[in-house]
Amino acid sequence: MTSRAELTKLGFVKAASFVIAACVLAVAQSAPQPQPPQIRLPEVHLDAGGLAPRTIEQLTGMTIARHYALAWRDLAGALESSRTETLGEEFVGFAKDRLRQRIGDQQKTGVHVRIVDHGHHLKAVFYSTDGAAMQLLDEAQLEIQTFDGNKLLDTQIVPHEYIVLMTPGADRWYVRDLEEVSDKTF
Amino acid sequence: MKRNARSNFALCKRLTGLTLLWVLSGSARAADLHVPATVEAGQAFSIPVPGSGQANFYLIGPDLAVKRTVSLGSDLQIESSDVRSAGRYQIILCDSSCYSATFEVKGAQPAHLSFFLHPSRVPVSTPDSIDATAFVFDQYFNLVLTPAAVDFRITPASGASFSRRSITRDGVTWMRMGSTPHEGPVQVTAVLGNAEEARVIQQVAAEACGLRMKAIGSGKMVTLETDPVRDCSGNALPDGTVVSFTKVDKEGKSTVDTPIKKGIARAQFSIHGRAQISVACGVVLGNEVALNGGI
Numbered sequence: 001m002t003s004r005a006e007l008t009k010l011g012f013v014k015a016a017s018f019v020i021a022a023c024v025l026a027v028a029q030s031a032p033q034p035q036p037p038q039i040r041l042p043e044v045h046l047d048a049g050g051l052a053p054r055t056i057e058q059l060t061g062m063t064i065a066r067h068y069a070l071a072w073r074d075l076a077g078a079l080e081s082s083r084t085e086t087l088g089e090e091f092v093g094f095a096k097d098r099l100r101q102r103i104g105d106q107q108k109t110g111v112h113v114r115i116v117d118h119g120h121h122l123k124a125v126f127y128s129t130d131g132a133a134m135q136l137l138d139e140a141q142l143e144i145q146t147f148d149g150n151k152l153l154d155t156q157i158v159p160h161e162y163i164v165l166m167t168p169g170a171d172r173w174y175v176r177d178l179e180e181v182s183d184k185t186f
Numbered sequence: 187m188k189r190n191a192r193s194n195f196a197l198c199k200r201l202t203g204l205t206l207l208w209v210l211s212g213s214a215r216a217a218d219l220h221v222p223a224t225v226e227a228g229q230a231f232s233i234p235v236p237g238s239g240q241a242n243f244y245l246i247g248p249d250l251a252v253k254r255t256v257s258l259g260s261d262l263q264i265e266s267s268d269v270r271s272a273g274r275y276q277i278i279l280c281d282s283s284c285y286s287a288t289f290e291v292k293g294a295q296p297a298h299l300s301f302f303l304h305p306s307r308v309p310v311s312t313p314d315s316i317d318a319t320a321f322v323f324d325q326y327f328n329l330v331l332t333p334a335a336v337d338f339r340i341t342p343a344s345g346a347s348f349s350r351r352s353i354t355r356d357g358v359t360w361m362r363m364g365s366t367p368h369e370g371p372v373q374v375t376a377v378l379g380n381a382e383e384a385r386v387i388q389q390v391a392a393e394a395c396g397l398r399m400k401a402i403g404s405g406k407m408v409t410l411e412t413d414p415v416r417d418c419s420g421n422a423l424p425d426g427t428v429v430s431f432t433k434v435d436k437e438g439k440s441t442v443d444t445p446i447k448k449g450i451a452r453a454q455f456s457i458h459g460r461a462q463i464s465v466a467c468g469v470v471l472g473n474e475v476a477l478n479g480g481i
Contacts, residue, residue: 053317053360094327098249098271105251111244126358129317130304135358146246146278148253153244153278154286160274163329163356165321179329180248180274182224182290 039077042117044069046136048124056127056134064134064166064173068122071175072140075099076115082106092167093176109148116143122164131168133176138162221277221287227294227326228270232261233277241281247291248273272328293328293357299336301376303385309392310419313364316387320376321358329357337377342389343370365389367419391421397472399431399451399465406456408463408477414449415467422449427467435461 046065048056056064071090078086084103091099106112118141126135139161146154165177221233235241237258245252245264248271256262258281269275269291278286300321308315318338322330334354338361341347345366352359366372369391375384395418402409410431415423429451432441436459444453455463457477465472 053362101249102247102251105249109244109251109253111246111251111253113246125356126360128302128304128319128360129362130302130319132302132304133319133321135356137356146244146276148242148244148280153280153284154276156276156286156288163331165329177329178248179272180290181272181331 039073039080040117041069042072042076043119044072044122045120046122046124048127051124051127054127054129054131056124060173061124064124064136065122067173068120068136068138068164068166068175071178072115072117072120076117078103079106079113079115082112090172090175091178092169092174095175095178111153112147114145114147116145118142134166134173136164136166138164219277219279219285219287221289224290224292225269227272227291227324227328228266229294230264230266230269232263234261235259235279237281239281241279244278244280245275246278247271247275270326270328272324272326291328293330293332294324294326296322296330296334296378297325297381298323298327299376299378299381299383301383301385303374303387305387307388307390308365310365310369310389310417310421311367311392314362315365316363316372316374317360318363318374318376318385319358319360320352320354320378320383322354322378322381323357330354331357334378339375339377341373341375342366342368343372344368369421391423392417392419394423394427394467394470394472397429397465397467397470399463399472399475401463401475401477403477406458408455408457408461410453410455410463410465410475412446412451412465412472415446415451423467425449429465429467431455431463431465433457433461433463435459 044065046061048061067090074086074088074090078084078099082103084100087099121139123137124134125137139159142160144156145152161181163179163181164175166173167176219235222231225231235258239258240255241258243254243256243262245268250268252268272291272293274288274290276286276288278284300323302319304317320336322334324330336352336354336359338350338352339347345368350361350363352361366389369389372387372389373384374387375382394415397412397415399410399412412429415429417423423446425446425448427446428443429446430441430443431453432439433455435457442453444451461477462474463477464474
């Protein structure tokens with residue numbers, strides 16, 4: 001016999017496996033944060049089915065998807081404008097250090113990158129029991145154009161896969177590590 | 187007229203040939219831009235580039251964007267400092283046209299552990315109450331995605347040490363265990379090769395067990411005193427833990443909450459007629475005493 005508590009828990013797990021993109025877009029677009037022109041908030045779908053050792057609350061799932069989308073919007077803006085201040089507050093730790101370094105190099109060389117973001121399919125794979133860290137795999141559909149000044153050097157339209165480490169802060173989930181990996185990881 | 191047509195034809199032929207040669211040489215270069223599919227972080231390597239003259243070389247990775255002029259017909263040196271961050275890198279070579287290739291840098295050997303132990307205090311003898319999580323990084327703080335065995339060494343304040351081994355998946359591993367029966371600090375150390383990270387967790391007494399009190403009467407006053415309050419493993423509950431004494435007599439019901447001092451909790455009541463007194467600590471109920479008051 002299934003108890004009410006078990007049913008509620010099942011409900012949460014089920015709810016965590018849905019696609020939250022619509023809500024994420026609606027909430028995040030209304031957020032009063034400065035947005036670089038022409039860069040829209042990318043669509044992020046989160047799949048948290050089978051997450052271990054801790055399951056995810058629906059609200060947590062929505063927050064993660066929203067801040068991951070904001071992180072990609074900021075990243076795209078910063079890589080295109082080569083301005084670190086555009087990077088916003090969604091990145092911390094190694095992820096932020098690496099991006100700052102990259103943007104610094106872009107400023108020196110005149111190289112910049114335009115990302116046309118066609119969306120992300122996030123799969124949460126690890127959520128620590130104390131809720132201090134979540135690991136996710138991202139299958140991103142990106143078109144990446146590389147420029148030297150105004151000269152287009154290269155365009156890459158291939159799926160990209162990332163392994164992501166997010167940690168919670170006072171009011172958001174931060175991207176702490178973002179590493180692109182080969183599709184063999186998935 | 188005929189001569190002009192012939193010379194135009196020859197020019198066209200030459201141009202076509204040159205174009206073909208240029209396309210072929212370009213194709214050859216694009217095809218010859220051989221980069222390894224994967225490289226370990228921090229490993230220098232070189233890429234042979236055929237041709238002659240000079241070209242602009244770009245290397246774009248997670249934490250760098252390099253541009254330099256290189257001579258074709260020699261090897262392009264990629265320094266170890268250029269490939270320290272794991273991820274996808276793009277090489278672009280431009281002379282009259284641009285050619286690109288990509289490669290992946292993977293984490294090197296494990297060198298650092300990021301270790302979380304939860305919670306910081308835990309009651310003794312509680313199953314599945316301690317969680318340990320370890321992330322494995324290389325010397326450049328890239329996540330090491332290759333499976334690696336992490337040993338969790340557990341050293342209680344009393345009792346024998348023991349160890350649990352857990353294999354990482356995508357750079358992370360975790361284990362869950364129960365607390366041991368004795369209170370005191372427990373050190374858990376995550377070990378992988380030369381990397382070690384230690385954390386300490388405090389085991390505290392669990393709920394009271396076999397809670398008993400005695401009553402010492404003096405006229406209409408009664409003093410209640412517990413036996414030393416211990417958990418089921420014999421650990422003394424810490425001073426400050428609240429014990430509740432509840433009296434029911436003809437005046438009604440009254441409760442006194444008192445902290446344990448030196449292992450024992452005490453309270454005093456005045457009683458009116460027949461009184462029933464009970465004791466509790468947290469969710470644990472102790473014995474009851476029945477008294478006949480003087481009034």
